[in-house]
Amino acid sequence: MAIHELFPYLRVHDAAAAIDFYCKLFDVTEKFRLTEPNGRIGHAELDFGNGATLMLSDAFPEFGLESARTIGGSPVALHLHVDNADAVIERAVTAGATLVMAPQDHFYGERSGSFDDPFGHRWSIGHSIEDVTPQEMQRRYTAMLAA
Missing domain, CATH: 3.10.180.10 (2,3-Dihydroxybiphenyl 1,2-Dioxygenase, domain 1)
Structure with a gap:
């Protein structure tokens, strides 16, 4: 087995605000986002450069995917x-x-x-x-x- 990359994946309570915060703070770029009709972000990727990608989404409590804030x-x-x-x-x-x-x-x-x-x-x-x-x-x- 060959491992090619490792992607941290964050669940947050407001993915749109988190994307804005991380992009401004770390001077990184948003690759793309997948948004539901209600505005909830199902998946987004931020390019940190040098092959580093941070993935994130809003929480999906109905699937047991809570945000860090929700669980303390x-x-x-x-x-x-x-x-x-x-x-x-x-x-x-x-x-x-x-x-x-x-x-x-x-x-x-x-x-x-x-x-x-x-x-x-x-x-x-x-x-x-x-x-x-x-x-x-x-x-x-x-x-x-x-x-």
Whole structure:
């Protein structure tokens, strides 16, 4: 078996607003959307570049497909590498996201922080600040836990 791509798929309470939020915040483009006559979005795809696609739709509770907001959030976080984590997180908060963790340098060689978007999904945004081997990461992690 060959795996060619992995697509995150979000269920949101207002897909049209989420598409607008994500496109503006991340400067991505909408590939397409499939809309029911009542306006509910059954499927949409956003092009994040470099082959990365985010799929999303409105919730379909009649099929057991609830939004993150409806069920009180999601245990899944989306991690996005960007050129400048601080700038993206600042833009997100200005656009209505809730800051969870301000950007900071981490032992694993990344500067990152996180926010919850208005649709109940957590985003971790980071950029690389140093190349760290898995062995060095483990050493630093063990030292951090011992402190």
